[in-house]
Amino acid sequence: MTNLFRLGVVINPFAGIGGALAFKGSDGESIRQQALAQGASKLANEKMTRALSKLTGFDNLAVFTASGEMGEDCCAGLGLDYQVIYSTQSNDTTFADTENMVRELVAIGVDLILFAGGDGTARNVCAIVEDKVPVLGVPAGVKIHSGVYAVTPSAAGDVVAKMLTGELVSVRQAEVRDIDESAFREGKVRACHYGEMQVPDELTYVQSVKMGGREDESMVINDIAEYLSEIIQDDTEHLYVMGSGSTVAEVMSRLGLPNTLLGVDVVQNGELIATDCNARQLLALVDGKPTRLIITAIGGQGHVFGRGNQQLSPAVLRTIGRDNIWIAATKQKLQQLDGRPLRSDTGDESLDAQMAGIIAVITGYDDRVYYPLQ
Incomplete structure (x- = not known):
């Protein structure tokens, strides 16, 4: 039996x-x-x-x-x-x-x-x-x-x-x-x-506990923030959807703009045009407009989508497009993943499949590495 x-x-x-x-x-x-x-x-x-x-x-x-x-x-x-x-x-x-x-x-x-x-x-x-x-x-x-x-x-x-x-x-x-x-x-x-x-204990499949930042990353985060803030200030074409997290918060600080640390804000022409947006508000803002999304990964887990940022719905992400998603993370944060990929868990498996592959990650001032997103 x-x-x-x-x-x-x-x-x-x-x-x-x-x-x-x-x-x-x-x-x-x-x-x-x-x-x-x-x-x-x-x-x-x-x-x-x-x-x-x-x-x-x-x-x-x-x-x-x-x-x-x-x-x-x-x-x-x-x-x-x-x-x-x-x-x-x-x-x-x-x-x-x-x-x-x-x-x-x-x-x-x-x-x-x-x-x-x-x-x-x-x-x-x-x-x-x-x-x-x-x-x-x-x-x-x-x-x-x-x-x-x-x-x-x-x-x-x-x-x-x-x-x-x-x-x-x-x-x-x-x-x-x-x-x-x-x-x-x-x-x-x-x-x-x-x-x-x-x-x-299947570490490929089971996530780690979310890890907080470390002080020795602060200089690198400053470099990332300086680089991205310069681009945003000089760009009159794109909307910028600013994801949650301390790395993005530092970019907003460099721009001299208030920031929703655990929410999603929108910037245009260096000015804040919407704060703490929900999914519907974001879709209305980005529909038909050239848009870039700046987002970071969760330390220790590597999640880019699906953890605390469900405002970035599948409809919003499809409208923005994969090529306009800019991931910012220190090399130390990537090394903490110990070879595990960055993760997309949008709730839409077909979109996650479209997102999968090697993606550029901004790791410093005009510095990028290529890392798998899965």
Whole structure:
């Protein structure tokens, strides 16, 4: 008789719902209602579908999940062998539903819990799991600072598929981190350590904890900022969409412009014309206009798109075009990736495929290196 791999599947349906609207997170009922009122889409099920689509056709897989949008809809759509072990009272699920579902999965002894969400969801899972069961996160939230997530939804499915085929996959302890969303919306990053969980140790597929900057990079960042600010000041043709992060913030400082550290601003003719834009606002601004996007990669992870900048939607990125995307990062930041590629996780697999390949990275004053984006 085939030994069944018992997989727990949990989805936070509201994960990432505030991302495209520049809400800096999705925690809290008021944020959720504001996002829904403004037409935000739920994307967590789509991302879990991308992960689970890697697992169709396995006859040694049994899935245990929750009702409706917390897992059942996704599993049924893929034709997986699944069992609902927790039923929600309504589609308006909360963190308590996540914790209750995880509690049930721990009780029945699943081999792995695959969950879709962001750092808030990781905290909820960690509060129940601790080190009892290995877990793996499907990135679906606005904030992904924790080390328990795969680099993309598809990568999460690849890891589970390796386990199903009997490949030797070690497990390691990974940090669960989250930030204060209220402070985040004021441009302040206050990240806290909430615990650790066991994750499959496939470093090609599972991301590192986000790393902060180091003082010895400051001179290089100054050079990058000087170079880019000179170009922007002399350019009367292009709009410049300024992504989030400290490297881009330094460029804005050189331009003498206020900056949304954890948001997206737009500059034209050396002047700030829009601040903290959401996806719709950005698309309206860049449509039909020559535009360049200046963005950096997350230290330690290498993500360029899909982590805290969902305002840069697939529609916005397609309108701007790959050739007009300027990535700025120090060589030290690239070296920290230890050979791993830069990552694009836009939520649109066809766009990610178009983005993939060798791309120029601005690493100093008029200095570039070529690095893989995947």
